[in-house]
Amino acid sequence: MIKGFIFDLDGVITDTAELHFQAWKKLSDDMGWQFDREVNERLRGVSRMDSINIIREHNNAEVSEEKLLELATLKNDIYVASLDQMTPDDYLPGAQELLTLLRQEGFLVALGSASKNSNKVLKQLGATKFFDVIGDGNSVSKSKPAPDIFLFGAEQLKLKPEQCIVYEDAEAGVDAAKAGGFYSVGIGPEERVGHADVRFETMKEATLFEVKSAFGELFDN
Structure with a gap:
């Protein structure tokens, strides 16, 4: 039962999908990476580190593990700040x-x-x-x-x-x-x-x- x-x-x-999208978009724009709704759809239900790797692979970017961790943390900071507007x-x-x-x-x-x-x-x-x-x-x-x-x-x-x-x-x-x-x-x-x-x-x-x-x-x- x-x-x-x-x-x-x-x-x-x-x-919160839109808030996640905006945070990833800002990070990608700052990195000069391509990121759109189609790529974002692949991040649905996926962890933060797996998400940053999907974006990196999409852009054929060579990034160290240390840098990826730093970028994932930065994205999270952008996202968490946006949560304050939730009610x-x-x-x-x-x-x-x-x-x-x-x-x-x-x-x-x-x-x-x-x-x-x-x-x-x-x-x-x-x-x-x-x-x-x-x-x-x-x-x-x-x-x-x-x-x-x-x-x-x-x-x-x-x-x-x-x-x-x-x-x-x-x-x-x-x-x-x-x-x-x-x-x-x-x-x-x-x-x-x-x-x-x-x-x-x-x-x-x-x-x-x-x-x-x-x-x-x-x-x-």
């Missing part, structure tokens, strides 16, 4: 309602995000109260598509993977959920998250009622 839910953060609870109005439609309902119905809830700034984002949203466990980029060493962050969340919740449903908007995230033996809800287009157990275009559609209907026998009622 389903006892817990694990949520990705960006693109599921809130959309509780920045939940994606449907996300706050779902989290509230999960609390009311007694489900356990964990965050499973690659972001090392998750605590800051949740605090800005006023969302910390909805989570029993916060798993982020500081919690595990292997990022998605490895299942480690979701396995960490389940372990902290004292649940087995098959007792949890993962909400994800990234291909790598759905891959991670499947690799870990979790049930998955994909948020977004077919070509990105169509391999999830259930898919919805938006969080607003991915209500608890719809998810319970989709997974039927896995719920008590």
